[in-house]
Each structure stands twice: as structure tokens, then as C-alpha cells.
Amino acid sequence: MLVEEKKSGIIDSILERLGINEAPLFRTPDYMYNISYWLGAMVAASFAYTIITGLFLLLYYQPAFAYQSTQTIINSVPYGSVLLFSHLYGSYIMILLAYIHMFRNFYKGAYKKPRELQWVTGVLLLALTLGASFFGYSLVSDVLGVNAIDIGDQLLVGTGIPGATAIVGWLFGPGGSAALSSNPLVRSELFDRLLGWHIIMVFLLGVLFLFHFMLSERYGMTPATREKPKVPSYYTKEEQEKFNPWWPRNFVYMLSIVLITWGIILFVPNLLANINGLPIVINPYPAPQAGSPQAVSVQPYPPWFFLFLFKLVDFLLPNGIPITPILTIALLVVGLVILMLLPFLDPSDSLYVTRRKFWTWIMTTLAVYLVELSVWGYLEPGVPEPTSAQIEFLGPPLVIIGIIVYLWPTERKTKTVSTTATDSRVIKMNITPMEILLGAVGTLSFAATLFNFIQFPTLINGIILVPLGLFAIYALRRISFYVLGGKPVASVGNTSSRISLRKKIAFFGIIALFVVSLVLLGLMWTLPSVGPQATYAGMDLGVILLLWGVAIQLYHYEIFVKE
Numbered sequence: 257m258l259v260e261e262k263k264s265g266i267i268d269s270i271l272e273r274l275g276i277n278e279a280p281l282f283r284t285p286d287y288m289y290n291i292s293y294w295l296g297a298m299v300a301a302s303f304a305y306t307i308i309t310g311l312f313l314l315l316y317y318q319p320a321f322a323y324q325s326t327q328t329i330i331n332s333v334p335y336g337s338v339l340l341f342s343h344l345y346g347s348y349i350m351i352l353l354a355y356i357h358m359f360r361n362f363y364k365g366a367y368k369k370p371r372e373l374q375w376v377t378g379v380l381l382l383a384l385t386l387g388a389s390f391f392g393y394s395l396v397s398d399v400l401g402v403n404a405i406d407i408g409d410q411l412l413v414g415t416g417i418p419g420a421t422a423i424v425g426w427l428f429g430p431g432g433s434a435a436l437s438s439n440p441l442v443r444s445e446l447f448d449r450l451l452g453w454h455i456i457m458v459f460l461l462g463v464l465f466l467f468h469f470m471l472s473e474r475y476g477m478t479p480a481t482r483e484k485p486k487v488p489s490y491y492t493k494e495e496q497e498k499f500n501p502w503w504p505r506n507f508v509y510m511l512s513i514v515l516i517t518w519g520i521i522l523f524v525p526n527l528l529a530n531i532n533g534l535p536i537v538i539n540p541y542p543a544p545q546a547g548s549p550q551a552v553s554v555q556p557y558p559p560w561f562f563l564f565l566f567k568l569v570d571f572l573l574p575n576g577i578p579i580t581p582i583l584t585i586a587l588l589v590v591g592l593v594i595l596m597l598l599p600f601l602d603p604s605d606s607l608y609v610t611r612r613k614f615w616t617w618i619m620t621t622l623a624v625y626l627v628e629l630s631v632w633g634y635l636e637p638g639v640p641e642p643t644s645a646q647i648e649f650l651g652p653p654l655v656i657i658g659i660i661v662y663l664w665p666t667e668r669k670t671k672t673v674s675t676t677a678t679d680s681r682v683i684k685m686n687i688t689p690m691e692i693l694l695g696a697v698g699t700l701s702f703a704a705t706l707f708n709f710i711q712f713p714t715l716i717n718g719i720i721l722v723p724l725g726l727f728a729i730y731a732l733r734r735i736s737f738y739v740l741g742g743k744p745v746a747s748v749g750n751t752s753s754r755i756s757l758r759k760k761i762a763f764f765g766i767i768a769l770f771v772v773s774l775v776l777l778g779l780m781w782t783l784p785s786v787g788p789q790a791t792y793a794g795m796d797l798g799v800i801l802l803l804w805g806v807a808i809q810l811y812h813y814e815i816f817v818k819e
């Protein structure tokens with residue numbers, strides 16, 4: 257039988273040969289084209305970014321001359337500073353996003369049946385991300401990295417667990433002191449080992465991520481609570497049929513998400529690299545070399561993502577003696593295991609966050625503690641904290657969050673609103689659990705920092721107040737609309753005439769963004785490619801990717817969002 261040949265372009269033919277149109281990638285309802293459903297994709301985009309830049313760094317990094325080769329990367333390799341700084345911030349942003357993704361999935365109930373394994377593997381992914389970042393951070397051979405090895409070494413050996421010394425030898429080879437050796441062979445024994453672990457952890461992350469993602473493909477993303485309020489929450493095959501196929505809409509949306517994430521990863525560190533006097537924990541430049549005369553004046557700080565742990569080891573037990581290494585490790589392990597087992601510990605079958613009060617209380621307190629302990633660890637490093645100080649700082653959030661969560665009215669049954677692909681209305685949420693979380697975190701961090709500023713009115717404490725204050729105002733403003741104005745939680749918005757005007761604006765917006773990005777692209781070639789000034793080109797490229805990401809978002813809105 258003769259099949260009628262459809263006229264198609266080269267790209268269509270390639271896609272057809274690749275079978276992308278029929279690929280078993282999940283179908284998505286209209287309302288899921290919202291960043292909250294793509295946070296995992298943003299984490300994955302940061303992961304991909306660090307892998308790409310990491311492989312380039314590997315070309316120049318020499319374990320026997322770790323610090324010197326890092327300086328060479330910054331000062332002599334074309335765009336080396338951009339590569340190194342964005343690799344560092346790619347990992348920072350990956351960690352931040354993984355936390356946000358985790359808390360979002362908690363509030364949305366995405367850890368419940370049938371996605372328990374996704375949650376469990378997610379917690380392991382977070383732990384591995386922290387591990388990979390720790391080893392990467394120690395590769396530089398600056399005083400902070402070597403200090404981090406020493407702290408890790410002492411913490412493990414201090415537990416007194418049989419075999420702890422063997423584990424430390426396995427992890428760190430000859431130990432942090434080898435970084436100070438004048439013999440390159442001894443130094444390379446240490447940094448080869450660290451590089452090995454760095455790459456092993458990345459490999460494990462990759463394998464586990466494939467499994468994590470495969471599970472996403474299996475069950476799709478968790479439907480909105482208003483659609484499926486009870487476990488197990490997933491769309492049936494018949495329901496799926498009505499949704500948008502992966503190609504081309506998901507691809508377009510994903511591309512914009514990837515570009516925006518990469519744009520931020522490039523822009524932020526390259527901007528920070530040009531600001532003088534940055535606090536050492538966020539400075540993209542390495543600290544002085546371990547063992548150098550300048551290193552003596554550097555206060556030991558762990559990487560910011562372990563600051564919470566740094567404060568925890570300052571805690572004194574009720575009898576006044578410092579918390580022991582074994583207790584610290586036990587607390588960490590127990591906490592991690594409880595977090596991992598959350599899907600099995602929370603028996604409720606409702607996805608409404610207001611019907612899961614106990615765990616909402618615990619998880620929100622955990623989020624606040626992570627921020628609070630990190631800020632505390634940064635402001636008062638190494639200061640022993642008696643039980644009274646621990647209660648003073650950690651008690652109020654526990655009580656306040658408990659009161660808010662238990663007094664918050666339990667969700668009443670709402671009418672199910674269909675928001676499948678055939679539905680053309682746009683459902684607008686006036687408030688989300690994430691906004692409540694942001695409001696709580698923002699206000700508490702601002703209040704704590706203000707209190708600290710009143711006690712210690714230093715410049716840096718004053719500077720920190722500004723972004724925190726703005727963030728708190730923003731977060732509270734969003735919530736107050738709902739609380740004071742008595743607005744409904746969700747509404748059906750927008751008349752078609754307004755949307756059509758918006759689409760016109762979007763159309764011209766895309767053109768404007770491309771024109772601006774072309775100018776920036778031209779500018780990039782005039783900027784130096786070697787040395788610290790290459791960071792200007794890094795910023796430029798970051799803005800270009802961001803603009804393209806936003807332009808593709810507008811394109812998605814223009815083409816796919818129904819009026």
C-alpha cells in the first residue's frame with residue numbers, strides 16, 4: 257500500500273526518525289506549565305551545567321599543584337574564571353534548588369503513594385549533592401577547603417566508631433596536612449583521592465537521578481490537590497490521553513527553564529567576582545592557599561551549605577560539656593533517616609497540607625532551623641552555646657510555627673474544578689503553601705537578623721538586613737492580600753480581550769529580547785577572554801541566556817496558552 261508522503265522539513269524528518277513524537281515521555285495538563293512543577297528540572301539543569309563545566313576544569317586541574325593550577329585557571333585559561341566560578345555556583349544553586357524542590361514536594365504531598373521511592377531517592381540525591389560539593393570544595397587547596405577536610409576528619413575519628421580511622425584514610429588518603437607538604441607526590445596522593453571521590457559522587461548522582469527521573473515518567477507529576485485530593489494521586493491512562501504530548505510543548509517549556517537556570521548560574525558568580533569585600537562564604541574566588549602566611553588571618557568557615565552543622569557542633573550538652581562527635585553524627589543520621597522514611601511515617605491519605613498538621617509543623621520548623629542555624633553559624637562561628645541559648649533561639653520558631661499550623665483552618669471540601677487540556681479557563685491561585693513558607697522564613701530571618709544588628713551594629717550585619725527586609729516585605733505582601741483582603745484561594749481569571757492584548761505584547765517582547773541579546777552577543781566578543789576580567793563576558797553570557805529563556809517563555813505563552 258502506498259503511504260501518502262507528507263511534505264516535511266529536515267528537522268521534522270529527523271524528529272520522526274528519532275521517534276520523539278511517540279517517545280513515552282509524560283503528557284502534561286495545561287496547569288502544570290508553572291515553575292512549581294519544574295523545580296526538579298531546574299535541579300537537573302544545574303546538575304548538567306556542573307558536569308559540563310567540571311569536565312572542562314578537569315582538562316586544566318593538576319592534583320599535585322592544586323592551588324597553582326586553580327590560579328592558572330582563573331588567570332591564564334581563556335574563560336577559565338567563568339568556568340570555575342560558574343561551576344562553584346552551579347553546585348550552590350543546585351543545592352538551594354534541591355532544598356526548595358524537596359520542601360515544595362512536601363507541601364504538595366508529592367511524597368505520598370505511589371511516589372514514596374521518589375522521595376527516598378530524592379533525599380539520597382540531596383545527600384550526594386552535598387557530598388559531591390564538599391569534595392569539590394576541598395579540591396582547591398585553599399585554607400577553607402583544607403580546613404573542611406580537617407573538620408570532617410576530626411568529626412569522624414572523634415566518634416570512636418571501630419574502623420573510623422580506616423574510613424578517614426579511605427576518604428582523605430594522607431589527610432589534610434598533606435596539602436602543606438613540599439613533596440608534589442604527597443600532595444597529589446591527597447588531591448587525586450579527593451578528585452576521585454568528587455567524580456564517584458557525581459557518577460552516583462547521575463545513576464540515582466536516572467532512577468528518580470524514570471519514576472517521574474512512570475507516575476507523572478502529582479496532580480493539583482483540587483484535582484486529586486486523596487492518595488494515590490495520579491492521572492489514569494484515559495485522563496492522560498487528553499493532555500498535551502511531551503513534544504513540542506514540554507520541550508519548549510523545558511528549554512526555557514534550562515536557559516533561565518544556566519543564565520542565573522553564569523550571571524550571579526561573575527557579578528559577585530567583581531564586588532570587593534564579599535563575605536568569604538559566598539566569594540567565588542578561592543581563599544589564600546593552605547599553609548601560606550596569609551592563611552593565618554582567615555577565620556575557619558565551612559562551605560555555607562554545612563554552616564548549620566558548624567553551629568550544631570558548638571552546642572553544649574545540659575551538663576555543660578560540648579556535644580560529642582558521635583552524638584552529632586547520630587543526630588544527622590537519625591534526622592536523615594526520618595526524612596527519608598517520611599512517606600511511611602505520615603499515615604494521612606489527604607494531600608491537603610492543612611490536613612497533615614504534625615508533619616507540616618515538623619518540616620516547616622526544619623526549614624526555619626536550617627536557615628536559622630546557618631545564619632547563626634555564620635555570625636557566631638565557634639562560640640559555645642549553652643542550653644539556654646539553644647532554647648532561646650530554637651524554641652520560639654518551634655512554638656510559633658506549631659501554633660500557626662494547628663490554628664490554621666483545615667481545608668473544607670471544595671468543588672473540583674476541571675483544568676484539563678480541553679479547559680480554556682486560567683485558574684489563578686491567590687496563595688500557595690510555598691508563599692506561606694516563604695513568608696514565615698522571610699519574617700523570621702529578618703527578625704533574627706534585626707535583633708542581631710541591634711546587638712552588634714556592624715556594617716555587614718546592616719547590609720544583610722536590606723535584602724532580608726525586602727524579601728520579608730515581598731513575602732508578607734503576597735500573604736496579606738489573602739489574609740486581610742479575604743480573597744478566595746483560587747479564582748478563574750482573565751477575559752479573552754485582555755489575554756489577546758498580552759499576547760500582542762508578548763510577541764513584540766520576543767523581538768525586543770532578541771534584539772537586545774544580539775547587541776549583548778556582539779559586545780561579548782569585545783570583552784577580554786583571559787584573566788579575572790573574563791567575568792564580564794560571563795555576566796554578559798548569563799544575561800543573554802536569561803533573555804533567551806524569557807523569550808522562549810513568552811513564545812510558549814504566545815503559542816500554547818489558550819485564551
Ligand code: HEM
Pocket residue numbers: 303306307308309310311313314317325326329340341343344346347350385388389390391392393394395396454455458540
Ligand atoms: C563530571 C563532573 C564533574 C567534574 C569532572 C568535576 C571536576 C572538578 C574539578 C577538576 C574541580 C577543581 C577545580 C579547581 O579547583 O581548579 C572541581 C571543583 C568543584 N566542583 Fe566539580 N566536577 C564535576 C561535577 C560537579 C558537581 C555535580 C558538583 C556539585 C554538585 C561539583 C561541585 C564542585 C565544587 C563546589 C567545586 C569547588 C569549586 C571552587 O571552589 O571554585 N562538581 N570540580
Ligand code: HEM
Pocket residue numbers: 292293294295296297298299300303354355357358361366367371374375376377378379381382385465468469472476477478
Ligand atoms: C539532585 C537532586 C534532584 C534532582 C536532579 C531531581 C530531579 C527531579 C525531576 C526532574 C523531577 C520531575 C518533576 C520536576 O521536574 O519537578 C523530580 C520529581 C520529584 N522529586 Fe526530585 N530531584 C532531586 C532531589 C529531590 C529531593 C531532595 C527530593 C525530596 C526529598 C525529591 C523528591 C521528588 C519527588 C517526590 C518528585 C515527584 C514530584 C511530583 O510528583 O510532583 N527530589 N525530581
